[in-house]
Amino acid sequence: MTFDEKLKARAQREDSPIPKGFDERMDALLHDLPEQVTPIKKRRAPRTAVCIGIAAALVVGAAAAAPTVLEMARNAIGYFTQNSGSEYTEYQGKYEKYNAAVGMSDTNGDQTLTIDNIAVDDSYMLVFYTLKSKTPIEVINRENVPLSTRIDWTAPFFSVEVNGKQLDTTGTIENETTMPDEYTLTGVNRIVLKEELPDQFDLLLQARGAANISIANFRFEMSVDKSAVAVETLTVEPKQDFTVDFSTEYDGQTYHMHYEPRIERVSISPFGSTITLSEQAEAPMTNFVLRDDKGNYLPVISNGSVGGGISRASNSFEFLGAGMDTQSVTLIPCIGPYRSHEVKGTLDSLPLTDDSTGGYTLESLDVGEHRAVATFSFHGPITESNAQFFLLNADGTELDADCYIDYAYDRENSLCITTIEYPDATPEQIAQITSVCFWQPDDDLELLEDQAVTINLQ
Numbered sequence: 044m045t046f047d048e049k050l051k052a053r054a055q056r057e058d059s060p061i062p063k064g065f066d067e068r069m070d071a072l073l074h075d076l077p078e079q080v081t082p083i084k085k086r087r088a089p090r091t092a093v094c095i096g097i098a099a100a101l102v103v104g105a106a107a108a109a110p111t112v113l114e115m116a117r118n119a120i121g122y123f124t125q126n127s128g129s130e131y132t133e134y135q136g137k138y139e140k141y142n143a144a145v146g147m148s149d150t151n152g153d154q155t156l157t158i159d160n161i162a163v164d165d166s167y168m169l170v171f172y173t174l175k176s177k178t179p180i181e182v183i184n185r186e187n188v189p190l191s192t193r194i195d196w197t198a199p200f201f202s203v204e205v206n207g208k209q210l211d212t213t214g215t216i217e218n219e220t221t222m223p224d225e226y227t228l229t230g231v232n233r234i235v236l237k238e239e240l241p242d243q244f245d246l247l248l249q250a251r252g253a254a255n256i257s258i259a260n261f262r263f264e265m266s267v268d269k270s271a272v273a274v275e276t277l278t279v280e281p282k283q284d285f286t287v288d289f290s291t292e293y294d295g296q297t298y299h300m301h302y303e304p305r306i307e308r309v310s311i312s313p314f315g316s317t318i319t320l321s322e323q324a325e326a327p328m329t330n331f332v333l334r335d336d337k338g339n340y341l342p343v344i345s346n347g348s349v350g351g352g353i354s355r356a357s358n359s360f361e362f363l364g365a366g367m368d369t370q371s372v373t374l375i376p377c378i379g380p381y382r383s384h385e386v387k388g389t390l391d392s393l394p395l396t397d398d399s400t401g402g403y404t405l406e407s408l409d410v411g412e413h414r415a416v417a418t419f420s421f422h423g424p425i426t427e428s429n430a431q432f433f434l435l436n437a438d439g440t441e442l443d444a445d446c447y448i449d450y451a452y453d454r455e456n457s458l459c460i461t462t463i464e465y466p467d468a469t470p471e472q473i474a475q476i477t478s479v480c481f482w483q484p485d486d487d488l489e490l491l492e493d494q495a496v497t498i499n500l501q
Contacts, residue, residue, distance in 0.1 A: 118144040120160045122171045122229055126221050130451040130460075131169075131231065137313045138162045138169060149261045153177035156199065156250055156261040163240065163269055165278045166312040166361075167233055170201050170248065174228040182222075187445045189464045194220050198230045199261070204247035211237050211357055213349045235359045237307070237319045239278060242270035275367050277500055278310040285496045287328055287376045302328035302376075307357060309372055309498050315454060316341075316365045318372070318498075321357040325350040330377055332424040332490065333362050336370040340401070342421045342428045342457060363421075363428075363457040373497045377426065378489040387435070387480035395479070399423070402483040403430045406458070410434065410476060413466050417479075419459040424488060428452075430459045435478040442476060444468040 120142060123135045131138065142162035148155050153176055160171040174180070183196045198220035203210040212234055220230035243266070250261035287302040304327065307319040322328060329348045333341040344361040365372065386405075388395040396404035401423030408417045419430035429450045434442040444465040451460040 118142055118160065120162075120171055122159065122231060125223055125229060126219075129231075130219055131233075133453070133455065134314070141313065142169075143267070145263075145265065147263050147265065149263060151260045154180075158248065158263050161246075161267070162314070163236075163267070164312040164314045165239060165276045165310040166236055166317045167314040168203070168236060169314070170232045170234065172199070172230055172232075172250075174199065174230075176226050179225040180222070180228055187467065189447055189466050191221075191464070192447055192449075194222050194228070198228060199250040201232050201234070202249045203234060204249075205240060205244050207245070207247075210234075213356070214358060233314075235317060235361070236310075237357045237359050239280070239308070240269070243268045276310070276312045277367060277369075278308060278312070279498060279500055280308045281306050281498055283496065283498070285494070287491065287494050289376075289378060289491060289494075291378050293381070304328050305355075306374065306496065306498060309500065311365050311367060311369060311500065315361050316363070317359045317361050318374070319357055319359045321355045323351055323353075323355045327351075327356065327358060328376065329358065329360075330426055332375050332377055332426060334373045334375060334424075335365060336372075339364060340421070340424045341365055341372070342425060342459075344428045344452060363452065363454055370501050371497050371499045373495050375424075375495040376491040377424070378491070380426065380484040380486075380488040382485040382487055383482040384485055385480050386483045387478060389478050390476070395481075396422075397483060399483050400486045401425045401488060403459075403481060405430075405432065405479065405481060408432075408479055410473065412470070412473060413468065414462055414464045417461045417463075418453075419461065419481075421457060421459070424490060425484065426488065427484070428459055430461055430481060432461060432463070432479055432481040434463070434476045435480055436475045437477045439478070442468065442472060444472060 117140055120135065120139050123129060123132055126132070138160075139162075141164055142160045144160055145158045148157040150156075155175050157173045157175075158170060159173055160169075162169040162171075180197070182190070183193050185193060185196075195218055198218055200216055200218060203212060214235065216235075217233040218230060219233075220228060222228050246263075246265050246267050248263040248265075283306045285304065285306070287304070288300070290297055290299045292298075302322065302324065304320045304322040307321050309318045310316065318333065320327070327348060327350055331343075333343055335341055341362045341364040344363070348358045349356050362372075386395060386397050388405075390408065390410065393408060394404050394406050396402065402425060403419045403421060406418045406420050408415065415432075415434060417430070417432050421428070431448060436442070442465060444467055447464045449462045449464070451462070452458065453460060
């Protein structure tokens with residue numbers, strides 16, 4: 044769960060009630076804000092590059108002409124030994140297959156940060172690290188916020204330079220962190236790659252953090268060679284421009300929307316599948332669905348977005364359900380959905396869904412003493428992959444406790460794993476929980492099929 048998501052989740056629990064439908068109305072307005080119309084660009088023929096073979100081995104050494112070059116294919120990653128409950132545990136084999144054991148440290152004051160492993164494919168770079176301190180690590184303090192969340196807020200983030208050029212990491216950098224003890228912090232940054240990295244490159248990592256973790260004071264320079272062993276990775280770079288035009292009405296007002304995005308690349312890789320769009324716009328197009336050549340809709344994970352009013356800004360979106368046999372992916376711009384409805388049932392009535400064209404099915408729910416974990420599957424076209432749920436008492440009221448939500452994904456099976464923590468709830472409150480509900484999108488999602496773009500992958 045990102046910092047922004049945590050703040051939004053907490054804002055939803057403030058004492059001032061938010062009217063039902065408020066979020067949907069705001070989403071509609073944000074989607075429909077008018078922007079300056081610019082001349083339509085001519086569509087040009089796509090340029091395609093297919094990559095079969097990425098990063099099954101990395102060669103890492105000091106960038107400053109070190110005599111020793113370490114070849115680090117198929118290395119164990121110690122992070123998983125201490126974090127068996129990690130969101131990424133099920134991908135441990137993939138990460139260990141395509142990673143380098145680095146073991147490079149930098150010390151600032153009483154703190155030492157070590158890069159343990161780096162794993163790379165066409166879609167993501169994962170940096171596994173350990174921070175050790177001679178004094179207790181100062182964890183960001185927020186009243187009533189679970190320790191696990193505050194540790195995530197405290198952990199370092201890495202900026203990345205490749206061959207002297209700053210890597211575009213705008214958007215979301217996923218961070219998972221644990222503290223084995225008050226002097227040690229271990230974690231992993233999952234950084235999306237918006238462009239293909241060369242087989243050999245110089246890499247500079249600089250740590251940014253919070254609390255008493257020095258900002259940009261930790262520095263690691265190394266050389267990487269990811270060409271030693273081939274692995275099936277499919278990447279196409281069509282560089283395809285297209286336009287999206289539509290008019291929509293909201294609250295009696297008509298808005299005309301015009302976008303000029305470009306499909307920069309699509310990558311189906313061991314660590315995750317991504318599509319990268321770029322656009323010169325303060326509010327770029329982000330409302331779309333993906334469909335494969337078999338007619339299956341591919342859930343898109345929201346990673347946040349950035350605009351570029353003066354220069355072209357790139358945004359990458361992860362999607363689920365594609366494989367090396369996927370022949371094509373079709374991007375379909377859409378309008379809405381603007382409304383949603385409640386789906387409710389008892390704890391023993393799972394799986395729980397309705398007959399909506401696109402939405403969620405609550406497959407399982409485990410309600411524990413201080414947390415509840417729900418598993419959702421997807422069906423049909425959807426524009427939001429974060430499925431949120433609420434625990435209800437017998438009288439239909441929600442659990443009266445501070446709750447904190449987090450999202451993870453089973454990428455192999457295209458599932459959303461939603462966790463709600465309620466650290467201050469009493470056993471008596473938990474015993475009163477009898478039902479569950481979630482919000483399902485209404486069938487008012489309009490797919491602009493006439494403006495869809497198909498990207499051939501084979």
